[in-house]
Structures are given as structure tokens and as C-alpha cells.
Amino acid sequence: MFVLGRIWLAIPLAAVLLAASPELDRARDLYQKTEYKRSLDVLLHSRQNDAEALQLIGQNYFMLGEYKKSSDTLEKAAALDPENAVILHWLGRAYARRAETANPFSAPGWASKARQMFERSVALDPSNKDATGDLLDFYLDAPGFLGGGTQKAEALAKVIGKTDPAEGHYAQAMIEDRRKNYDKAEEHFRHAADLAPKQVGRFIDLAKYLAKRGRIQESEAAWEQAARLAPNDPRVMFERAGTYIREQRNLGQARELLEKYLRAPLTPDDPPRQEAESLLKKIGA
Numbered sequence: 001m002f003v004l005g006r007i008w009l010a011i012p013l014a015a016v017l018l019a020a021s022p023e024l025d026r027a028r029d030l031y032q033k034t035e036y037k038r039s040l041d042v043l044l045h046s047r048q049n050d051a052e053a054l055q056l057i058g059q060n061y062f063m064l065g066e067y068k069k070s071s072d073t074l075e076k077a078a079a080l081d082p083e084n085a086v087i088l089h090w091l092g093r094a095y096a097r098r099a100e101t102a103n104p105f106s107a108p109g110w111a112s113k114a115r116q117m118f119e120r121s122v123a124l125d126p127s128n129k130d131a132t133g134d135l136l137d138f139y140l141d142a143p144g145f146l147g148g149g150t151q152k153a154e155a156l157a158k159v160i161g162k163t164d165p166a167e168g169h170y171a172q173a174m175i176e177d178r179r180k181n182y183d184k185a186e187e188h189f190r191h192a193a194d195l196a197p198k199q200v201g202r203f204i205d206l207a208k209y210l211a212k213r214g215r216i217q218e219s220e221a222a223w224e225q226a227a228r229l230a231p232n233d234p235r236v237m238f239e240r241a242g243t244y245i246r247e248q249r250n251l252g253q254a255r256e257l258l259e260k261y262l263r264a265p266l267t268p269d270d271p272p273r274q275e276a277e278s279l280l281k282k283i284g285a
Contacts, residue, residue, distance in 0.1 A: 043057050055086070055090065088117045092121060093114070095114035096134070118131060119135060140153050140174060153174075169188040173188035186209060192206075200230040207222035235270060238270070258285070
């Protein structure tokens with residue numbers, strides 16, 4: 001545990017050391033290239049214990065699937081910088097993974113902790129799309145006794161819409177889909193794409209939803225729009241291939257897309273290579 005009296009005295013010096021740390025810069029670069037183990041090795045060897053270094057250590061552990069080590073490290077980072085919305089969001093993610101992998105007795109506790117961290121993160125920075133997205137998913141997926149519910153999701157959608165109208169429509173689409181109001185959900189997906197016509201993710205969302213509703217030709221048109229907007233975007237390759245595999249169609253094209261995806265320079269924002277490899281195995285490739 002950290003001693004609070006020492007934290008505040010150490011922060012100014014740590015900030016100076018951090019700014020001039022070639023080890024941290026190298027670790028960040030490796031992390032962005034998805035070389036999580038190498039990034040972690042650099043950080044652990046450097047023995048930096050400031051909030052920023054601990055955050056990156058925790059993210060590396062998370063990406064490597066070591067969720068206990070991730071949450072333990074991110075708790076230390078949050079203790080050093082308790083108003084850092086990004087650290088709190090990552091801590092929420094680590095708690096959520098622990099909930100998913102825990103036994104039925106301890107899972108609710110971890111899930112409640114995840115919600116609390118997501119809510120604190122969003123309260124500090126409601127413009128963070130990743131944090132609001134994770135909190136929205138929690139509200140829609142979790143039962144009421146864990147703090148979930150569509151009313152909370154609706155309130156959050158309004159908050160999201162104030163800073164990002166397109167993302168607000170996406171949130172409302174997810175809510176309407178959960179209510180089985182499929183036509184309304186589609187309207188919101190289309191509004192999101194109309195409001196942000198240069199954001200490839202909007203057309204990915206629309207294409208996936210139309211495919212889910214069995215509207216294949218319209219889905220293909222949306223996929224083509226996404227491909228024109230960002231022909232080398234790994235997300236388009238992965239999500240389009242995943243859609244084809246779920247529907248058991250265009251499997252040859254799905255294989256080509258996944259093979260191209262695995263050759264692409266991926267970042268932490270992209271699905272892990274292991275997921276693409278798993279999809280390839282499903283089609284015998």
C-alpha cells in the first residue's frame with residue numbers, strides 16, 4: 001500500500017522524472033504496437049512507481065489477460081491520482097473482467113466495483129467515448145440489483161448526446177434494440193451515420209445491425225461505404241469478416257479479410273490478433 005503522506009510530496013519530482021524517461025516513452029511505443037509483454041518488461045525493469053507508469057503497467061496486464069495484476073496495479077495508480085478519469089475507466093474494465101471470470105459468489109462484488117469506477121470516470125470526463133460506452137453496456141447488460149437498467153441507460157444517452165450527438169444516437173439505438181424496438185433502433189443508427197458521415201465506425205455499426213436484421217443488401221451497401229471511407233482500417237476487415245462468419249456466408253472473403261487483418265499494423269484499439277485467429281479456425285482456415 002502507498003502512504004498518503006508521501007504521495008503528494010513525491011508527485012512533482014515524479015512528474016519531472018516521468019517527462020524525461022526514455023523507458024516510459026519506449027514502453028508506450030511498444031504498447032501502441034500491441035507488444036504488451038515487451039512494454040511490461042521495460043516498465044518493470046525501470047521500477048517507476050508514479051501514477052502514469054502504473055497505469056501503463058496495469059493496461060499491459062489487462063491486455064495480457066492478467067486481470068488481478070491489472071486491477072491491483074491500477075488501484076495503486078488511482079490512489080496516486082484519484083481524479084484521473086482514464087485510470088478509473090481502466091480500473092473499471094479490470095474489475096469487469098474479474099467479474100466475468102470469478103465464481104458466482106464473488107462476481108457480483110466485482111461487477112459493482114466496475115460500475116462504480118465507470119460512473120466515477122464518466123462523471124469526471126463525460127466526453128470519453130470508451131468510458132461512456134462501457135458504462136452504457138453495463139447499464140444495459142447488468143440486472144437492477146447490480147445497478148443496471150434501461151432508465152439509467154437513457155439518462156446516460158442524453159449526457160452523451162450533449163457532447164456528441166452521433167454517439168448519443170448510437171446509445172439510443174442500443175437502448176431501442178434492447179427493448180426490441182428494431183425500427184427505432186435502425187433509425188438511430190442511420191441518424192448517427194448521417195451526423196458523422198466521415199466516421200467509419202458509424203457505417204460499421206449500421207452494417208452489422210442491418211445484417212443482424214437480415215437486411216443483407218443494405219448491410220453490404222453500408223460495408224462498401226465503410227470500405228470506401230477507410231480502405232485499410234483493420235476494424236472494417238475484422239468486423240466484416242466476423243459478420244460473414246456468424247451468418248455463414250462469403251466465407252472465402254471472410255478468410256481473406258482476416259488474413260489481411262493479421263498482416264496489418266494493429267493498435268490496442270483493434271481486436272486482438274487471437275480473436276482473428278479464432279475466427280479463422282471456425283472456418284477451417
